[in-house]
Amino acid sequence: MRPVRIGCSGWNYDDWRGRLYPEGLGKARWLGRYAEVFDTVEVNSTFYRLASRNAVQRWVEQTPPDFLFAAKASRYLTHIRRLRDLEQGIERYYERIEPLVRSGKLGPIVWQLPANFRRDDEVLAGALAVLPPGRHCFEFRHESWFKPHVYELLRGSGAALVIGDHPKWPFQARKLTCDWTLVRLHHGRRGRRGNYSERELDEWARRIAQWRRRAEVLVYFNNDWEGFAVDNARSLKRRLQPSRAGSAPVAGGGIRASGSSRSARRSRAGSGRA
Numbered sequence: 072m073r074p075v076r077i078g079c080s081g082w083n084y085d086d087w088r089g090r091l092y093p094e095g096l097g098k099a100r101w102l103g104r105y106a107e108v109f110d111t112v113e114v115n116s117t118f119y120r121l122a123s124r125n126a127v128q129r130w131v132e133q134t135p136p137d138f139l140f141a142a143k144a145s146r147y148l149t150h151i152r153r154l155r156d157l158e159q160g161i162e163r164y165y166e167r168i169e170p171l172v173r174s175g176k177l178g179p180i181v182w183q184l185p186a187n188f189r190r191d192d193e194v195l196a197g198a199l200a201v202l203p204p205g206r207h208c209f210e211f212r213h214e215s216w217f218k219p220h221v222y223e224l225l226r227g228s229g230a231a232l233v234i235g236d237h238p239k240w241p242f243q244a245r246k247l248t249c250d251w252t253l254v255r256l257h258h259g260r261r262g263r264r265g266n267y268s269e270r271e272l273d274e275w276a277r278r279i280a281q282w283r284r285r286a287e288v289l290v291y292f293n294n295d296w297e298g299f300a301v302d303n304a305r306s307l308k309r310r311l312q313p314s315r316a317g318s319a320p321v322a323g324g325g326i327r328a329s330g331s332s333r334s335a336r337r338s339r340a341g342s343g344r345a
Contacts, residue, residue: 072283072284073250073251073283073284073285073286073287073288074283074287074288075279075283075287075288075289075290075311076110076111076139076287076288076289076290077109077111077290077291077292077304077307077308077311078109078110078111078112078113078290078291078292078304079105079109079112079113079291079292079293079295079300079301079304080112080113080115080255080291080292080293080295080300081112081113081114081115081116081295082101082102082105082112083098083101084295084296084298086295086296086297086298087101087295087298087301090298090301090302091104091105091108091298091301092104100133102129102130102133102134103133103134106133106134106135106138108301108305109304109308110135110137110138110139111138111139111140111141111178111289111291112138112140112141112291113140113141113142113143113181113255113291113293114130114140114141114142114143115143116143117142117143117144117145117164117167117168118143118144118145118146118183119146121145121163121164121167122167122168123167124166124167124169124170127167127168127169127170127171128170130170130171130176131170131171131174131176134176138176139176139177139178139289140171140176140177140178141178141179141180141181141253141289141291142168142171142177142178142179142180142181143180143181143183144164144180144181144182144183145160145164146183147160148160148161148164148182149182149183149184149185149188150184150185150188153184153185153188153194154182154184154194154195154197154198155194155197155198157198157201158201161201161202161203165203172205177205178206178289179205179206179207179208179231179251179253179289180202180205180206180207180208181208181210181233181253181255182198182207182208182209182210183210183212183233184209184210184211184212184213184216185212186212186213186240187213188211188212188213189213189215189216190211190213190215190216190218190221192220192221192224195209195221195224196224199224199225199227199228199230200228202228202230206229206230206231206251207228207230207231208230208231208232208233208252208253209225209230209231209232209233210233210235210255211232211233211243212235212240212243214242217242217243217244222246222248225248225249226248226249229249230248230249231247231248231249231251231252231253232244232246232247232248232252233252233253233254233255234246234252234253234254234255235254235255235257236254236255236256236257236258236275237257237258238258238260239258245278247282247285247286249286250285250286250287251286251287251288251289252282252286252287252288252289253288253289253290253291254275254279254288254289254290254291255291255293256275256290256291256292256293256294256303257293257294258293258294259271259294259299259303262299264296264297264299265294265296265299266294266297266299266302266303267292267294267299267303267306269306272303272306272307272310273310275290275307276307276310276311279307279311280311290304290307292304292307
């Protein structure tokens with residue numbers, strides 16, 4: 072069995088007060104508290120702006136030695152440059168996250184492409200050729216990308232296809248292109264207001280249990296509003312824990328993720344989601 076890590080996309084959400092963060096706990100201590108519950112996080116802020124090296128160094132200091140950060144690639148590279156002429160932008164990006172690289176806590180870089188970015192094999196191949204060493208994965212949001220030749224390009228470079236889940240993109244494929252994969256769970260289909268239902272979590276637990284026979288699996292819940300991501304991630308972790316009788320994961324029967332009647336979701340830019 073390969074390792075499975077489960078966490079959330081970001082950690083700095085006011086909705087999580089009283090759910091993950093005790094009332095009165097200062098925001099400067101939220102990451103440390105988050106790391107007591109989860110062993111990985113996906114950093115969304117690096118998508119919107121270049122990170123501060125000082126902030127990144129604090130992330131390293133506030134988390135345990137085995138903690139792992141996945142980091143979103145800059146939208147300047149994915150949405151403006153659209154994977155072309157990446158060398159200078161990549162250099163600037165990596166300069167800012169250097170404390171993560173040095174610490175060994177940097178996991179995959181997540182290259183999320185815009186929904187209007189159609190398949191271009193030449194552009195993808197050029198981008199793959201200039202990526203720095205390490206793990207990289209691509210989330211495509213246009214249907215044209217989900218073809219065998221694209222999977223072969225990723226496989227040839229040791230890059231992963233992001234397994235995304237959102238009703239807006241039902242065509243996103245669940246393919247393994249290397250010995251690890253990254254799953255982004257954006258929005259439940261059967262739970263209320265984007266929460267994942269118990270049945271959906273059971274289904275994802277079964278899929279992940281199968282994938283981990285061949286690949287390491289990193290899972291991030293992106294439905295942060297109303298604390299859904301925290302509840303869903305905890306519930307999925309319980310489902311994948313070894314049973315008391317042996318090493319087989321729990322197949323289902325997890326605790327229902329609770330909802331909240333508080334206000335609906337914030338905008339993506341305001342909340343740090345994408």
